Amino acid sequence: MNILLISPLYPDTYWSFRHALKFVAKKSASPPLGLITIAAMLPEDWEKKLVDLNVRPLADSEILWADYVFIGAMSIQAASVSQVVQRCKQMNKKIVAGGPLFTGDPDEWSHIDHLVLNEAEITLPLFLSDLENSVPKKIYRTEEYADMERSPCPDFSLINASDYAQLSLQYSRGCPFNCEFCEITALLGRKVRLKSTRQIIVELENIFLTGFRGNLFFVDDNFIGNRKRLKQELLPAITTWNSNHKHPYTFNTEASIDLSDDAELMKGMALAGFEKVFVGIETPDEACLKECNKNLNRGRNLLDCVETIQSAGIEVSAGFIVGFDNDTPGIFQRQIDFIQQSGIITAMVGLLNAPSRTNLYKRLKEEGRILGTNDGDNTNCTMNFIPKMNKEVLLEGYQKIVNSIYSSKAYHERLIGFLKHFKPLVLNRRRINGENIMALFRSILFLGILDRRRIYYWKLVFWSLFRRPEMLPMAVTYSIYGYHFRKVYGID
Numbered sequence: 030m031n032i033l034l035i036s037p038l039y040p041d042t043y044w045s046f047r048h049a050l051k052f053v054a055k056k057s058a059s060p061p062l063g064l065i066t067i068a069a070m071l072p073e074d075w076e077k078k079l080v081d082l083n084v085r086p087l088a089d090s091e092i093l094w095a096d097y098v099f100i101g102a103m104s105i106q107a108a109s110v111s112q113v114v115q116r117c118k119q120m121n122k123k124i125v126a127g128g129p130l131f132t133g134d135p136d137e138w139s140h141i142d143h144l145v146l147n148e149a150e151i152t153l154p155l156f157l158s159d160l161e162n163s164v165p166k167k168i169y170r171t172e173e174y175a176d177m178e179r180s181p182c183p184d185f186s187l188i189n190a191s192d193y194a195q196l197s198l199q200y201s202r203g204c205p206f207n208c209e210f211c212e213i214t215a216l217l218g219r220k221v222r223l224k225s226t227r228q229i230i231v232e233l234e235n236i237f238l239t240g241f242r243g244n245l246f247f248v249d250d251n252f253i254g255n256r257k258r259l260k261q262e263l264l265p266a267i268t269t270w271n272s273n274h275k276h277p278y279t280f281n282t283e284a285s286i287d288l289s290d291d292a293e294l295m296k297g298m299a300l301a302g303f304e305k306v307f308v309g310i311e312t313p314d315e316a317c318l319k320e321c322n323k324n325l326n327r328g329r330n331l332l333d334c335v336e337t338i339q340s341a342g343i344e345v346s347a348g349f350i351v352g353f354d355n356d357t358p359g360i361f362q363r364q365i366d367f368i369q370q371s372g373i374i375t376a377m378v379g380l381l382n383a384p385s386r387t388n389l390y391k392r393l394k395e396e397g398r399i400l401g402t403n404d405g406d407n408t409n410c411t412m413n414f415i416p417k418m419n420k421e422v423l424l425e426g427y428q429k430i431v432n433s434i435y436s437s438k439a440y441h442e443r444l445i446g447f448l449k450h451f452k453p454l455v456l457n458r459r460r461i462n463g464e465n466i467m468a469l470f471r472s473i474l475f476l477g478i479l480d481r482r483r484i485y486y487w488k489l490v491f492w493s494l495f496r497r498p499e500m501l502p503m504a505v506t507y508s509i510y511g512y513h514f515r516k517v518y519g520i521d
Contacts, residue, residue, distance in 0.1 A: 031076045033095035036061035037109035038082040048513040052468045055194040057083040062197040064101045069181035079187040101128040104405030150175035177222045190241035197246045204251045209321040215386035221254030226262045247282035264297040283307040289334040295341035299454040305344040317353040335371045342454035352381030354417040361426035372447035379407030431518045437482040
Protein backbone atom coordinates (compact mmCIF):
# COMPACT_ATOMS: atom_id res chain seq x y z
CA MET A 30 0.00 0.00 0.00
CA ASN A 31 0.90 3.65 -0.43
CA ILE A 32 0.39 5.52 2.82
CA LEU A 33 0.38 9.31 3.01
CA LEU A 34 0.86 10.68 6.52
CA ILE A 35 -0.23 14.30 6.94
CA SER A 36 0.59 16.62 9.81
CA PRO A 37 -1.93 19.52 9.68
CA LEU A 38 -0.96 23.15 10.00
CA TYR A 39 -0.55 24.78 13.39
CA PRO A 40 -1.86 28.35 13.62
CA ASP A 41 0.46 31.14 14.66
CA THR A 42 0.68 30.60 18.42
CA TYR A 43 3.03 31.15 21.32
CA TRP A 44 4.67 27.75 20.83
CA SER A 45 4.88 27.87 17.03
CA PHE A 46 7.89 30.23 17.23
CA ARG A 47 7.02 31.05 13.64
CA HIS A 48 8.37 34.61 13.80
CA ALA A 49 11.63 33.40 15.35
CA LEU A 50 12.24 30.57 12.89
CA LYS A 51 13.14 32.90 10.04
CA PHE A 52 16.24 34.03 11.93
CA VAL A 53 17.68 30.50 11.71
CA ALA A 54 16.08 29.60 8.36
CA LYS A 55 13.96 26.81 9.83
CA LYS A 56 10.48 25.97 8.62
CA SER A 57 8.94 24.55 11.80
CA ALA A 58 9.75 24.22 15.47
CA SER A 59 9.40 20.42 15.78
CA PRO A 60 8.49 17.44 13.59
CA PRO A 61 5.27 15.40 14.08
CA LEU A 62 6.63 12.79 16.50
CA GLY A 63 3.29 10.97 16.72
CA LEU A 64 3.03 10.41 12.98
CA ILE A 65 6.58 9.17 12.51
CA THR A 66 5.98 6.78 15.41
CA ILE A 67 2.81 5.56 13.68
CA ALA A 68 4.79 5.10 10.47
CA ALA A 69 7.16 2.76 12.30
CA MET A 70 4.19 0.55 13.26
CA LEU A 71 3.05 0.05 9.66
CA PRO A 72 4.15 -2.96 7.57
CA GLU A 73 7.70 -2.56 6.29
CA ASP A 74 6.75 -3.29 2.69
CA TRP A 75 4.26 -0.39 2.55
CA GLU A 76 5.41 2.81 0.88
CA LYS A 77 5.19 5.78 3.26
CA LYS A 78 5.40 9.48 2.62
CA LEU A 79 5.07 12.26 5.19
CA VAL A 80 3.81 15.75 4.42
CA ASP A 81 4.13 18.24 7.26
CA LEU A 82 2.00 21.23 6.29
CA ASN A 83 4.07 23.35 8.67
CA VAL A 84 7.01 22.74 6.35
CA ARG A 85 5.49 22.65 2.87
CA PRO A 86 2.11 22.55 1.08
CA LEU A 87 0.30 19.35 0.14
CA ALA A 88 0.08 18.56 -3.58
CA ASP A 89 -2.98 16.93 -5.15
CA SER A 90 -0.67 14.40 -6.78
CA GLU A 91 0.41 13.21 -3.35
CA ILE A 92 -3.19 12.60 -2.30
CA LEU A 93 -3.89 10.78 -5.56
CA TRP A 94 -0.80 8.59 -5.00
CA ALA A 95 -2.08 7.34 -1.65
CA ASP A 96 -4.21 4.29 -0.94
CA TYR A 97 -4.86 5.61 2.57
CA VAL A 98 -4.31 9.00 4.18
CA PHE A 99 -3.30 9.00 7.85
CA ILE A 100 -3.89 12.21 9.81
CA GLY A 101 -2.63 12.83 13.35
CA ALA A 102 -3.60 16.03 15.13
CA MET A 103 -4.07 18.00 18.30
CA SER A 104 -7.05 20.24 19.06
CA ILE A 105 -5.34 23.40 17.89
CA GLN A 106 -4.95 21.90 14.38
CA ALA A 107 -8.70 21.37 13.87
CA ALA A 108 -9.17 24.04 11.19
CA SER A 109 -6.37 22.63 9.06
CA VAL A 110 -7.67 19.09 9.59
CA SER A 111 -11.06 20.08 8.17
CA GLN A 112 -9.42 21.45 5.04
CA VAL A 113 -7.28 18.34 4.56
CA VAL A 114 -10.24 16.02 5.07
CA GLN A 115 -12.30 17.96 2.52
CA ARG A 116 -9.55 17.69 -0.10
CA CYS A 117 -9.13 13.97 0.50
CA LYS A 118 -12.88 13.36 0.36
CA GLN A 119 -13.11 15.18 -2.97
CA MET A 120 -10.56 12.71 -4.34
CA ASN A 121 -12.35 9.72 -2.78
CA LYS A 122 -9.46 8.80 -0.55
CA LYS A 123 -9.92 6.75 2.61
CA ILE A 124 -8.82 8.56 5.78
CA VAL A 125 -7.48 7.12 9.02
CA ALA A 126 -7.25 9.61 11.89
CA GLY A 127 -5.96 9.56 15.44
CA GLY A 128 -4.44 11.72 18.14
CA PRO A 129 -5.83 13.96 20.92
CA LEU A 130 -8.14 15.93 18.59
CA PHE A 131 -10.07 12.84 17.53
CA THR A 132 -9.81 10.93 20.80
CA GLY A 133 -11.21 13.92 22.68
CA ASP A 134 -14.32 14.31 20.51
CA PRO A 135 -14.79 11.44 18.03
CA ASP A 136 -18.44 12.33 17.33
CA GLU A 137 -17.30 15.60 15.79
CA TRP A 138 -15.30 13.61 13.21
CA SER A 139 -17.79 10.87 12.36
CA HIS A 140 -17.41 11.68 8.65
CA ILE A 141 -13.87 10.30 8.70
CA ASP A 142 -13.60 6.69 7.47
CA HIS A 143 -11.62 5.20 10.36
CA LEU A 144 -10.83 6.63 13.80
CA VAL A 145 -7.92 4.90 15.54
CA LEU A 146 -8.13 6.44 19.00
CA ASN A 147 -6.25 6.40 22.30
CA GLU A 148 -2.74 4.92 22.15
CA ALA A 149 -1.89 3.49 18.75
CA GLU A 150 0.38 0.79 20.18
CA ILE A 151 -2.89 -0.93 21.17
CA THR A 152 -5.48 0.22 18.63
CA LEU A 153 -3.49 0.44 15.38
CA PRO A 154 -2.63 -3.30 15.21
CA LEU A 155 -6.36 -4.06 15.54
CA PHE A 156 -7.13 -1.78 12.60
CA LEU A 157 -4.29 -3.23 10.50
CA SER A 158 -5.48 -6.79 11.19
CA ASP A 159 -9.04 -5.95 10.17
CA LEU A 160 -7.78 -4.10 7.10
CA GLU A 161 -5.80 -7.14 6.02
CA ASN A 162 -9.00 -9.17 6.27
CA SER A 163 -11.00 -6.46 4.43
CA VAL A 164 -13.24 -5.77 7.43
CA PRO A 165 -11.94 -2.46 8.90
CA LYS A 166 -14.27 -0.88 11.45
CA LYS A 167 -15.22 2.75 11.93
CA ILE A 168 -13.78 3.26 15.41
CA TYR A 169 -11.02 1.60 17.38
CA ARG A 170 -10.61 2.59 21.01
CA THR A 171 -9.39 1.15 24.27
CA GLU A 172 -9.47 1.79 27.99
CA GLU A 173 -6.08 0.14 28.40
CA TYR A 174 -2.72 1.89 28.42
CA ALA A 175 0.16 0.87 26.22
CA ASP A 176 3.35 -0.80 27.33
CA MET A 177 5.91 1.81 26.35
CA GLU A 178 8.62 -0.81 25.97
CA ARG A 179 6.69 -2.06 22.93
CA SER A 180 6.59 1.36 21.29
CA PRO A 181 8.83 1.44 18.20
CA CYS A 182 11.59 3.86 17.42
CA PRO A 183 10.07 6.70 15.34
CA ASP A 184 10.91 6.62 11.66
CA PHE A 185 13.11 9.70 11.47
CA SER A 186 13.93 8.89 7.83
CA LEU A 187 10.56 10.37 6.82
CA ILE A 188 11.54 13.89 7.81
CA ASN A 189 14.12 16.35 6.57
CA ALA A 190 15.76 17.13 9.89
CA SER A 191 17.18 20.42 8.63
CA ASP A 192 13.63 21.81 8.34
CA TYR A 193 13.23 21.84 12.12
CA ALA A 194 14.62 23.94 14.95
CA GLN A 195 14.60 20.94 17.26
CA LEU A 196 13.77 17.24 17.09
CA SER A 197 11.67 15.32 19.60
CA LEU A 198 11.57 12.05 21.47
CA GLN A 199 9.48 10.58 24.27
CA TYR A 200 10.52 8.66 27.38
CA SER A 201 7.30 8.40 29.37
CA ARG A 202 3.53 8.80 29.24
CA GLY A 203 1.12 9.56 32.05
CA CYS A 204 1.26 11.96 34.98
CA PRO A 205 0.83 11.11 38.69
CA PHE A 206 -1.06 14.34 39.35
CA ASN A 207 -4.65 15.22 38.54
CA CYS A 208 -4.99 18.96 37.93
CA GLU A 209 -8.59 19.91 37.24
CA PHE A 210 -7.90 21.77 33.98
CA CYS A 211 -5.55 19.18 32.45
CA GLU A 212 -6.64 16.26 30.26
CA ILE A 213 -3.37 14.33 30.38
CA THR A 214 -4.59 11.90 33.01
CA ALA A 215 -7.83 11.31 31.07
CA LEU A 216 -5.88 10.54 27.90
CA LEU A 217 -2.81 8.78 29.30
CA GLY A 218 -3.55 7.84 32.91
CA ARG A 219 -1.89 8.62 36.22
CA LYS A 220 0.56 5.73 36.16
CA VAL A 221 3.85 6.79 34.63
CA ARG A 222 4.87 4.32 31.93
CA LEU A 223 8.43 4.29 30.65
CA LYS A 224 10.47 3.24 27.68
CA SER A 225 13.63 1.33 28.46
CA THR A 226 16.93 3.17 28.58
CA ARG A 227 18.02 1.10 25.60
CA GLN A 228 15.08 2.39 23.55
CA ILE A 229 16.07 6.00 24.20
CA ILE A 230 19.69 5.35 23.27
CA VAL A 231 18.53 3.72 20.00
CA GLU A 232 16.40 6.80 19.28
CA LEU A 233 19.39 9.05 19.94
CA GLU A 234 21.43 6.95 17.52
CA ASN A 235 18.73 7.25 14.86
CA ILE A 236 18.49 11.02 15.36
CA PHE A 237 22.28 11.26 15.15
CA LEU A 238 22.19 9.49 11.77
CA THR A 239 19.91 12.23 10.38
CA GLY A 240 22.79 14.68 10.74
CA PHE A 241 20.81 16.93 13.06
CA ARG A 242 22.76 18.61 15.85
CA GLY A 243 21.33 20.92 18.49
CA ASN A 244 18.38 20.75 20.84
CA LEU A 245 16.15 17.73 21.44
CA PHE A 246 12.83 18.00 23.24
CA PHE A 247 11.55 15.21 25.47
CA VAL A 248 7.81 15.65 24.99
CA ASP A 249 6.92 13.90 28.26
CA ASP A 250 4.20 15.71 30.22
CA ASN A 251 6.20 15.11 33.39
CA PHE A 252 9.70 13.84 32.67
CA ILE A 253 10.48 13.23 36.36
CA GLY A 254 7.53 10.92 37.02
CA ASN A 255 9.91 8.08 37.92
CA ARG A 256 12.94 9.66 39.56
CA LYS A 257 14.60 6.38 40.54
CA ARG A 258 14.87 5.13 36.96
CA LEU A 259 15.99 8.55 35.79
CA LYS A 260 18.80 8.85 38.31
CA GLN A 261 19.96 5.24 38.21
CA GLU A 262 19.57 4.41 34.52
CA LEU A 263 18.53 6.97 31.93
CA LEU A 264 20.47 10.08 32.88
CA PRO A 265 23.81 8.26 33.33
CA ALA A 266 23.29 6.54 29.97
CA ILE A 267 22.49 9.81 28.18
CA THR A 268 25.46 11.49 29.85
CA THR A 269 27.81 8.77 28.62
CA TRP A 270 26.30 8.68 25.13
CA ASN A 271 26.45 12.47 24.74
CA SER A 272 30.05 12.53 25.95
CA ASN A 273 31.09 9.71 23.62
CA HIS A 274 29.57 11.60 20.69
CA LYS A 275 31.22 14.92 21.65
CA HIS A 276 28.03 16.49 23.03
CA PRO A 277 25.92 16.89 19.88
CA TYR A 278 22.71 17.52 21.82
CA THR A 279 21.14 19.56 24.54
CA PHE A 280 17.71 18.72 25.91
CA ASN A 281 14.51 20.44 27.00
CA THR A 282 11.55 18.85 28.73
CA GLU A 283 8.59 19.40 31.05
CA ALA A 284 8.56 18.65 34.77
CA SER A 285 6.65 19.38 37.94
CA ILE A 286 7.86 21.98 40.43
CA ASP A 287 9.07 19.30 42.87
CA LEU A 288 12.14 18.96 40.66
CA SER A 289 13.45 21.72 42.91
CA ASP A 290 13.33 19.32 45.88
CA ASP A 291 15.87 16.92 44.40
CA ALA A 292 19.40 18.29 44.09
CA GLU A 293 20.76 14.95 42.85
CA LEU A 294 18.21 14.81 40.05
CA MET A 295 18.82 18.39 38.95
CA LYS A 296 22.57 17.80 38.85
CA GLY A 297 22.08 14.59 36.87
CA MET A 298 19.84 16.32 34.34
CA ALA A 299 22.24 19.23 33.89
CA LEU A 300 25.23 16.93 33.40
CA ALA A 301 23.26 14.88 30.86
CA GLY A 302 22.64 18.03 28.82
CA PHE A 303 19.26 19.30 30.00
CA GLU A 304 19.37 23.06 29.63
CA LYS A 305 15.70 24.01 30.11
CA VAL A 306 12.58 22.68 31.79
CA PHE A 307 8.99 23.87 31.41
CA VAL A 308 7.11 23.97 34.72
CA GLY A 309 3.40 24.49 35.25
CA ILE A 310 3.36 27.20 37.89
CA GLU A 311 -0.14 28.41 36.90
CA THR A 312 -0.69 30.96 39.66
CA PRO A 313 0.87 32.36 42.84
CA ASP A 314 -2.58 32.35 44.49
CA GLU A 315 -3.08 29.56 47.04
CA ALA A 316 -6.87 29.59 46.73
CA CYS A 317 -6.65 29.09 42.98
CA LEU A 318 -4.11 26.29 43.37
CA LYS A 319 -6.49 24.54 45.74
CA GLU A 320 -9.42 25.12 43.40
CA CYS A 321 -7.71 23.45 40.45
CA ASN A 322 -6.22 20.62 42.53
CA LYS A 323 -2.66 21.77 41.84
CA ASN A 324 -1.73 20.58 45.30
CA LEU A 325 1.91 19.97 44.50
CA ASN A 326 2.42 23.74 44.10
CA ARG A 327 0.66 24.67 47.34
CA GLY A 328 2.49 25.68 50.49
CA ARG A 329 5.65 26.50 48.58
CA ASN A 330 7.64 29.61 47.96
CA LEU A 331 7.41 29.24 44.20
CA LEU A 332 9.97 31.98 43.59
CA ASP A 333 12.49 30.05 45.67
CA CYS A 334 11.68 26.86 43.75
CA VAL A 335 12.41 28.57 40.44
CA GLU A 336 15.64 30.04 41.80
CA THR A 337 16.73 26.62 43.05
CA ILE A 338 16.28 24.99 39.65
CA GLN A 339 18.02 27.83 37.82
CA SER A 340 20.85 27.81 40.36
CA ALA A 341 21.42 24.18 39.35
CA GLY A 342 22.15 25.37 35.80
CA ILE A 343 18.74 24.52 34.30
CA GLU A 344 16.68 27.37 32.94
CA VAL A 345 12.99 27.47 33.89
CA SER A 346 10.25 28.36 31.43
CA ALA A 347 6.73 28.24 32.79
CA GLY A 348 3.01 28.30 32.20
CA PHE A 349 0.61 30.68 33.96
CA ILE A 350 -3.18 30.82 33.95
CA VAL A 351 -5.79 33.45 34.77
CA GLY A 352 -9.53 32.93 34.88
CA PHE A 353 -9.92 30.70 37.93
CA ASP A 354 -13.10 31.12 39.96
CA ASN A 355 -11.04 32.38 42.90
CA ASP A 356 -9.16 34.97 40.86
CA THR A 357 -9.72 38.60 41.83
CA PRO A 358 -8.66 41.69 39.84
CA GLY A 359 -5.51 41.79 41.95
CA ILE A 360 -4.23 38.62 40.31
CA PHE A 361 -3.07 40.40 37.18
CA GLN A 362 -0.43 42.51 38.92
CA ARG A 363 0.55 39.55 41.10
CA GLN A 364 1.25 37.49 37.98
CA ILE A 365 3.28 40.33 36.45
CA ASP A 366 5.32 40.77 39.63
CA PHE A 367 5.96 37.04 39.97
CA ILE A 368 7.17 36.67 36.39
CA GLN A 369 9.44 39.70 36.59
CA GLN A 370 10.89 38.71 39.97
CA SER A 371 11.44 35.09 38.97
CA GLY A 372 13.43 35.94 35.86
CA ILE A 373 11.38 33.44 33.83
CA ILE A 374 11.98 34.65 30.29
CA THR A 375 9.63 32.28 28.48
CA ALA A 376 6.42 32.82 30.46
CA MET A 377 3.38 31.44 28.64
CA VAL A 378 0.32 33.16 30.12
CA GLY A 379 -3.04 31.79 29.04
CA LEU A 380 -6.71 32.15 29.80
CA LEU A 381 -8.25 29.16 31.53
CA ASN A 382 -10.16 26.82 29.21
CA ALA A 383 -11.88 23.50 29.79
CA PRO A 384 -10.97 20.64 27.42
CA SER A 385 -13.81 18.16 27.09
CA ARG A 386 -12.19 15.28 28.99
CA THR A 387 -11.13 17.27 32.07
CA ASN A 388 -12.64 17.37 35.53
CA LEU A 389 -13.00 21.11 35.02
CA TYR A 390 -15.26 20.55 32.01
CA LYS A 391 -17.40 18.11 33.99
CA ARG A 392 -17.80 20.55 36.87
CA LEU A 393 -18.58 23.54 34.69
CA LYS A 394 -21.05 21.55 32.62
CA GLU A 395 -22.92 20.59 35.79
CA GLU A 396 -22.97 24.28 36.71
CA GLY A 397 -24.33 25.23 33.27
CA ARG A 398 -21.30 27.34 32.39
CA ILE A 399 -19.88 25.54 29.33
CA LEU A 400 -20.19 27.55 26.10
CA GLY A 401 -18.68 25.13 23.60
CA THR A 402 -15.56 23.15 22.78
CA ASN A 403 -12.02 24.28 23.47
CA ASP A 404 -9.94 25.12 20.40
CA GLY A 405 -6.64 24.27 22.12
CA ASP A 406 -5.24 27.82 21.96
CA ASN A 407 -5.23 29.47 25.37
CA THR A 408 -3.56 32.66 24.16
CA ASN A 409 -6.15 33.86 21.64
CA CYS A 410 -8.41 35.62 24.17
CA THR A 411 -11.20 33.06 23.93
CA MET A 412 -12.75 30.92 26.67
CA ASN A 413 -15.20 28.04 26.35
CA PHE A 414 -16.99 28.72 29.63
CA ILE A 415 -18.54 31.56 31.61
CA PRO A 416 -15.97 32.84 34.15
CA LYS A 417 -16.88 34.04 37.63
CA MET A 418 -15.00 37.30 37.10
CA ASN A 419 -16.59 39.84 34.78
CA LYS A 420 -15.33 38.76 31.36
CA GLU A 421 -14.37 42.26 30.21
CA VAL A 422 -12.34 42.78 33.40
CA LEU A 423 -10.71 39.37 32.90
CA LEU A 424 -9.77 40.01 29.28
CA GLU A 425 -8.44 43.48 30.09
CA GLY A 426 -6.39 42.03 32.93
CA TYR A 427 -5.03 39.27 30.73
CA GLN A 428 -3.96 41.80 28.12
CA LYS A 429 -2.35 43.85 30.87
CA ILE A 430 -0.20 40.87 31.85
CA VAL A 431 1.06 40.01 28.38
CA ASN A 432 1.53 43.65 27.38
CA SER A 433 3.54 44.22 30.54
CA ILE A 434 5.81 41.19 30.55
CA TYR A 435 6.49 41.28 26.81
CA SER A 436 6.93 45.02 26.44
CA SER A 437 10.48 45.63 25.25
CA LYS A 438 11.47 47.37 28.48
CA ALA A 439 10.15 44.73 30.91
CA TYR A 440 11.27 41.81 28.79
CA HIS A 441 14.84 43.04 28.50
CA GLU A 442 14.98 43.91 32.19
CA ARG A 443 13.89 40.36 32.99
CA LEU A 444 16.37 38.94 30.53
CA ILE A 445 19.31 40.88 31.94
CA GLY A 446 18.28 39.92 35.47
CA PHE A 447 18.36 36.28 34.42
CA LEU A 448 21.68 36.49 32.55
CA LYS A 449 23.39 38.20 35.50
CA HIS A 450 23.17 35.11 37.67
CA PHE A 451 22.58 32.10 35.44
CA LYS A 452 25.48 29.65 35.17
CA PRO A 453 24.71 26.91 32.64
CA LEU A 454 26.32 23.50 33.03
CA VAL A 455 25.51 22.27 29.52
CA LEU A 456 28.70 21.92 27.55
CA ASN A 457 27.65 22.86 24.02
CA ARG A 458 25.44 25.84 24.85
CA ARG A 459 28.09 28.22 23.49
CA ARG A 460 29.01 26.19 20.41
CA ILE A 461 29.33 28.43 17.37
CA ASN A 462 28.00 27.20 14.02
CA GLY A 463 26.73 28.62 10.75
CA GLU A 464 23.14 28.83 11.96
CA ASN A 465 24.15 30.84 15.00
CA ILE A 466 26.20 33.25 12.93
CA MET A 467 23.33 33.66 10.46
CA ALA A 468 20.91 34.29 13.34
CA LEU A 469 23.25 36.92 14.75
CA PHE A 470 23.44 38.86 11.48
CA ARG A 471 19.71 38.65 10.92
CA SER A 472 19.06 39.82 14.46
CA ILE A 473 21.33 42.81 13.86
CA LEU A 474 19.36 43.66 10.71
CA PHE A 475 15.82 43.10 11.97
CA LEU A 476 16.19 43.94 15.67
CA GLY A 477 19.21 46.22 15.73
CA ILE A 478 18.49 48.33 12.64
CA LEU A 479 14.93 48.00 11.36
CA ASP A 480 13.10 47.64 14.69
CA ARG A 481 12.10 50.92 16.33
CA ARG A 482 12.82 49.27 19.71
CA ARG A 483 16.42 48.67 18.67
CA ILE A 484 17.80 50.53 21.69
CA TYR A 485 16.86 47.55 23.90
CA TYR A 486 18.57 45.12 21.55
CA TRP A 487 21.82 47.08 21.62
CA LYS A 488 21.64 47.64 25.37
CA LEU A 489 21.40 43.89 25.83
CA VAL A 490 24.16 43.07 23.34
CA PHE A 491 26.64 45.55 24.81
CA TRP A 492 25.74 44.60 28.37
CA SER A 493 26.45 40.98 27.52
CA LEU A 494 29.68 41.76 25.65
CA PHE A 495 31.14 43.66 28.58
CA ARG A 496 29.59 41.85 31.55
CA ARG A 497 29.03 38.23 30.47
CA PRO A 498 30.38 37.69 26.95
CA GLU A 499 29.94 33.91 27.22
CA MET A 500 26.18 34.49 27.39
CA LEU A 501 25.97 36.57 24.21
CA PRO A 502 24.49 33.71 22.11
CA MET A 503 21.75 33.27 24.69
CA ALA A 504 21.12 37.02 24.81
CA VAL A 505 20.68 37.14 21.04
CA THR A 506 18.47 34.04 21.07
CA TYR A 507 16.12 35.57 23.60
CA SER A 508 16.02 38.86 21.76
CA ILE A 509 14.69 36.84 18.83
CA TYR A 510 12.18 35.09 21.10
CA GLY A 511 11.00 38.45 22.35
CA TYR A 512 10.34 39.52 18.78
CA HIS A 513 8.19 36.41 18.26
CA PHE A 514 6.24 36.94 21.50
CA ARG A 515 5.46 40.54 20.61
CA LYS A 516 4.16 39.42 17.21
CA VAL A 517 1.98 36.68 18.68
CA TYR A 518 0.47 38.91 21.32
CA GLY A 519 0.12 41.86 18.94
CA ILE A 520 2.25 44.16 21.09
CA ASP A 521 3.24 47.31 19.21
